Every structure is written in C-alpha cells, then in structure tokens.
Amino acid sequence: MRYLTAGESHGKQLTTIIEGVPAQLRLLRDDINESLIRRQGGYGRGRRMKIEKDLVEITSGVRHGYTLGSPISLVISNDDFKHWTHIMGEEPIDSDTEIKRQITKPRPGHADLNGALKYNHRDMRNVLERSSARETAARVAAGSIAKIILKELGIDIVGYVKQIYQIEADDQSHLNINDKKKRSNESPVRTLDQKQEQAMMDAIDQAKKDGDSIGGIVEVHVEGVPAGLGSHVHYDRKLDGRIAGSVMSINAFKGVEFGVGFDAARRRGSQTHDEIGYDEDRGYYRATNRLGGFEGGMTTGMPIIIKGVMKPIPTLYKPLNSVDIDSKEPFQASIERSDACAVPAASVVMEHIVAWEVAVAILDQFTSDTMDQLKEAVSNYRERIRLF
C-alpha cells in the first residue's frame, strides 16, 4: 500500500491517491471525516481553522460503501481558496503584480529560505504553500483508511498529548483504548486531568499573549499487534525505523522515541530489556514493555509506544531577526495569522501516520487482495505464533 498527496495550502484542494487497499473493505466518507475533524480541533490553533471545514470527497476506488481494490482518490477542498484565487490561481499574471506580491522575508524555523535557495524561488510563497502543515490533512485522510483496516484486525491505535511546554500529563491519566463497551463508535481517547489540561491551555494563552509559540510531546499507543511485524533482515524493512522516519516527516517534529527511549542511556540492561514469559492463552509475552514493543526491527506483540516531540511553531507574532532576500537588509516581519500551538492537532496526525506504517507492514506480510483473505492470513499467523 502506498500513497501520494498533492495540493498547496491556499490552493483549490488537497488530493490523496492511495494504491493497494484490499478489496471489500467497508469504507464510508464519514469514517474519514471523523479523523479530519479531530485533526482540526485542539486548543491553540489560529484563525485558519475557523475558515476550513475539512470534509472528504471520495472520487474513486469505492463503490456502494466498499473498496474495489483499485486506487482510491480522496479530495479535501480548501475553503480559504476563495479568498486567494488572485494569488493562487493557475493563470499567469503580469510581472509587476507578481513582483509586488512576492514574499521575500524568510521565517526562522520554517522551510522558506532553504526551499527558496534550493528551487531558486524569489517568491517564497512557492515554498510555504507546500511546506505548510495543511498537507497533514491529506495524510490523515490516508491514515484513517489504515486505521479502519487495523480495526478490522483487532488493532487499536490512539494518539494523545503527553506534554505542552513545561506541563506534563501525569501517567495516571486514564487511557481508555480498550474500553470498547462504553465507546463502541468513538476513537479511544486519553482523558487528561482537568487541572493539567487547564495549565496547558493557560500556557498556550500566555505564549500567544507574548507573541510567542510553544511545542510539546505527543504519544501514540498501538494495541493488538502480533509479534513479528517488520523484519530484521534488511535495514529498510525494520518497522521501528520506518515509523521513526515517518514521524520525523511530520511538520515541526524534532525527535522520536520508543518505550523508555533516550532514558535507556541512563539505565542498565537489567532495567531496560523485557523478560520473556509464556502461557497458552497469550503465547509469548513480556513482563514489562520498556522497549515500547520493538526488538530487531520487529514487533514483540506488546503495545507499540512511541513519543514524538514537536518544536514550537516558527511563525511568531513577535518575530525573530531575519534578512530580506531582495534588499539583504534585516527586518522583523508583521504576521497576519498563525497557530500558537498545534500539539493537540499533531497528536492526531502522528496517530494516523503510525497507523499507516503499521498497516503497510501488515499488508506487506500477509495475503491481502481482499479483506477476507487478509483476516484469515492474520488469524492463522496469530494461531501459529501462539503455539510456537
């Protein structure tokens, strides 16, 4: 399974084309929309999210609510495009107007300057339109299909905020990933302690008031994965490596860790590795899950636990020093709008990106022309490793 995305932030639409989804998967527009709506939410976002109402149109690959096995195309319109037709239209404009509208002031922390240098764009709009995290809507749309495949196989996945700025969610906060009875139709959620939630919102408000921005840490749990997904035999088949690369590709993500992660540097082996046990019902299991569900690039069968760190948003209302690429003079830019913090939205993005990589590993490993074949193959495999 693979996908491509296309679309500029203020262009007409985002497009995702996904190839390799098994036939006969039940797929409804509303299931994708649920994920898109979750991504748009979260405290700290700017005015743009009030303009957009991300809803998907499925334009190929699905008939009467089921996938056909052919490429699936998904379209999300940019409602903001109507305000940008003169700037983002495809028609040529006269060179005077073009020069007047050029963006020549790169923001530290964004892709503006590097993209301009590389592609020889004097107008940095040609960079920022595609480097914008607007594109994550298209990726979440793809990931929502991966999540539906995983759900059919009894695999649940949830992403949540672990830390915003200096406020950490305490480990007692309740993760109801397996509370299926109560919330059968909803995605599993982690409920933050109300005081911590308020403290996080206060930190976002304060950063905004100061013309600044903040980042944080998000965590993703995947439960119900069988042992042995991925492979040790070649570097690019190691599933933890693939997931890490994908998480790092999310806009503004600067680090990834599995299980105890960087803390392993301060631990001894006896405090790091997970002892192996066996019982007939569960098969092989681990007494602990310090390594976050991976050994040798393969799943251990324990929950996958991954953290990703997001840096503070680069566009600042009280901007940092930079240099105008035309005049070469220093400037401090005035900003129209930006998010002050997008960590809650990023937790939804990371959840879908991890779901994608896990689903790809499963489809690589098992017969998957149809959902029935896939379910049977995964079930036979689970039984084989239980008795191994």
Ligand SMILES: Cc1cc2nc3c(=O)[nH]c(=O)nc-3n(C[C@H](O)[C@H](O)[C@H](O)COP(=O)(O)O)c2cc1C
């Ligand atoms: C959900 C989400 C929303 C974002 N919103 C903004 C924003 O409003 N303004 C901004 O400057 N950067 C925003 N970013 C971050 C930039 O897209 C990102 O920093 C930029 O593309 C440069 O890439 P890099 O930080 O990965 O190096 C957002 C990121 C995410 C994941």
Ligand SMILES: C=C(O[C@@H]1CC(C(=O)O)=C[C@@H](OP(=O)(O)O)[C@H]1O)C(=O)O
């Ligand atoms: C549009 C989205 O996020 C955008 C990501 C983004 C950036 O620079 O990454 C900048 C902002 O865009 P604008 O300049 O239009 O306000 C965010 O709103 C979205 O998440 O759907």
